[in-house]
Amino acid sequence: MANNTLEGNRRHIPRQTGRTTTLVDAIEGTLADFLAARIAALDATDPELGGFARTARDLVLAGGKRLRPTFAYWGWRGVSDEPVEPVLPALAALELMHTFALVHDDVMDESATRRGRPTAHRIFASRHGERFGTSAAILVGDLCLVWADQLLARTPIPTATLFAVRARYDRMRVEAISGQYLDVLGETSPGDWSEDRALLVARLKTASYTVQRPLQLGLALAGSDSPEIDLAYENFGALVGEAFQLRDDLLGVFGDPAVTGKPAGDDLRTGKPTTLLLLARRHAPLTLDDPERLAQEIAATGAPAQVEAMIRERVASAIAALAAAPIAAEARHALIELAVRATHRPA
Template identity: 70%
Template sequence: MANHTLEGNRLEAIPRQPVSHRALIGAVEGTLADFLACQIASLDTVDPALGGFARTTRDLVMAGGKRIRPTFAYWGWRGVVGSHEPVEGVLPALGALELMHTFALVHDDLMDRSATRRGRPTAHRLFAAQHGERFGDSAAILVGDLCLVWADQLLARTALPPTTLLDVRTRYDRMRVEAVAGQYLDVLGETDPAAWSVERALLVARHKTASYTVQWPLGFGLALAAGGHAALEEAYRIYGLAVGEAFQLRDDLLGVYGDPRITGKPAGDDLRTGKPTTLLMLARQLATDAQLDEFEAADITRQAEIIAATGAPAQVEEMIRSRVDAGVAAIAEAPVRTDARAALIELATAATHRPA
C-alpha cells in the first residue's frame, strides 16, 4: 500500500489496495474537505453571510457518520477493477454520495422535527438558535438543496469517459428518485399509521433506505467500473436489497431501544412522531386488545415496554438475520473479486448489527 497520511481532513496521498476502511474514509473525507473549501471561498466573495452558511453546511457534511454509502460504492467498484487500480479517479463520485446523504438527513430531520443528529443539533435547530424557528426551517431546506447541487458538481469531476459517467449518472438519478419516493411514503404513513401495514412499512424501507444505502451504491460502483457484468449486477441487487432492508430494520430497533449517547439521536423519536415502522406494525399485529388500549395512552417509555412484551423486537431480529443470510449467499456465489467478496460479507454484518 502506498504511504498515506491525513492532515486534518485533507488528503496528502491517496491509498491504494489493499486499503483499510479507515484509509478509505480518510480519502473520501479529504476529497470532500478540498471540494468544500473551494465552495466556501467562492461564496465568501459574494457575502460574508453566505460564507458562514456554507461553513455550517460543511460542518454538517463532515460531522462524522459511518460513510457507509461511499464504502459500498467503493467495494462495488473494486469488485470488478482489481486491487491495483488507483482510486483517485472515482473519489469525487464516492464523495458525491456523502453530499447526497447529507441532503437527505437534513430534510428528514426537519420533517421529523428531530433535535439532534450524530450527537449534535440538527440543521434547523442550529439556524433557529440564530433567528428563530421559521428561519431555522428555511435555512435547513436551503442546506439540503445546496448539498444536492454540490453533489452534482462533485460527481461531474469524476475522471471517467463520458459514456461511463452517463451510466453512473443514470443510476445516481434513479437512486435519488427512489430515496425521495421512499421519504414521501414515510411522511404519508405518519398521517394515518393505523391504516399502515408491515408490507407497506417494508416498502418504505426498501425505497427510503435499502435502495440508496446499499443497492444503488453498489450498482453505482459497478457503473464506475464500466459495468457490463449482468451476473454481478443481479448479485449486487439481491445483496443490496436484503442488506439494505436489514439496515433499516436495525434502525427501527435503535429508534426505540438505542442508547442516545451512542446513536446521537433521542430515544423514542419514532414513537413520538408515530412513524409506522416495521417494528411498530408487527407490535400492533401481535398485541392483545389490552396492550393496544394501553399503548395508545402510554408515554414513550411504557410504549417501548409494551412493544417488547409483544415479541415484535425478536421477530425483527429474525428478519434481520434472514436478510443478512440472503445477502451473504448472493455475494458468496457472485463473480466478484475475492477481496471485495470478503469485504461485502463483513459489511453485511457490520451494517446491520451495530449500536448506532
C-alpha cells in the same frame, strides 16, 4: 473491519504524509478540499453566504459511518484493479447526497439532535427563530444536493461511463425521495399501514441509497455492464438495506441516545408505522400517547425478537446472493463484513 482490509491494499489507496490512508480518510479529504473551494466562492459573494456554507460543511464533515461511499467502493473494487484516486469524487458525492437526506429528514421528523449534535434546523433556529431555522435547513439540504451533482461531475471518467453512473445516481435519488414521501404519508394514517408497505418504505428510503444503488454505481464506475454482477448487487443491496432499516427501527426505540446521537422514541412520538410497531400491534393493543410506556409494551409483545430474526434472515440471504457473483474475493469478503457490521450496530 473493511477499512482494515483497505489498509493492506497499499497500491490502491492514496498516500498522505508518508502513510497509507484508509478509504474514509480519502473520502474526508476529497470532501474537505471540494467544500473549501465552494465556501470560498460563496464567501466572495457575501460573508453571510460563506457562513451558511460553513454550516453545511460542518454538517457534512460531522462524522458518520461513510457506509455509502464504502459500499460503492467495494462495488467498484469487485471488478476493478485500478487506483482509486480518479473515482474518489463520485464516491464522496454520495456523502453530500446523504447529508441532503438527513437534513431534510430531521426537519420533517422535528428531530433535535443528529450524531450527538444539534440538527441543522436547530442550529439556525438558535440564531433567528424557528421559522428561519426550518427554512435555512431546507436550503442547506438543497445546497448539499447541488454540491453532490457538482462533485460527481468532476469524476475523470469517459462520458459514456459517467452517463451510466449518473443513471444509477438519478434512480437512487428518485427512490430515496419516493420512500421519504411514503414514510411521511404513513404517519398520517398509521392504522391503515401494512408490514409489506413498511418494508417497501425501507427498500426505497434506505436500501436503495445506502447499499443497493451505491453498489451498482460502483459497478458502473468500473465501466462494467455485467448483468450477473448487477443482479447480485441488486439482491444483496436490497436485503442488506432492509436489514439496515430494521436495525434503525430497533435503535429508534431501544437505542441509547448517548451512543446513537439521536433522541430515543422519535418514531414513537410521531406514530411512524415501522415494521417493529406493526408487528407489535399484531400481538397486542398499544398505548400511543406515552413513548416510554409504548416502548415497554412493544418489548413485551416479542416484536423486537421477530425483527432481530428478520435481520438475521436478510443478512444470510444477502451473503448467499453474493456467493456466486464473479467478483474479486477481497471485495466479496469486505462486502460480507460490511453487511454484518451495518446491520449489527449500536448506532
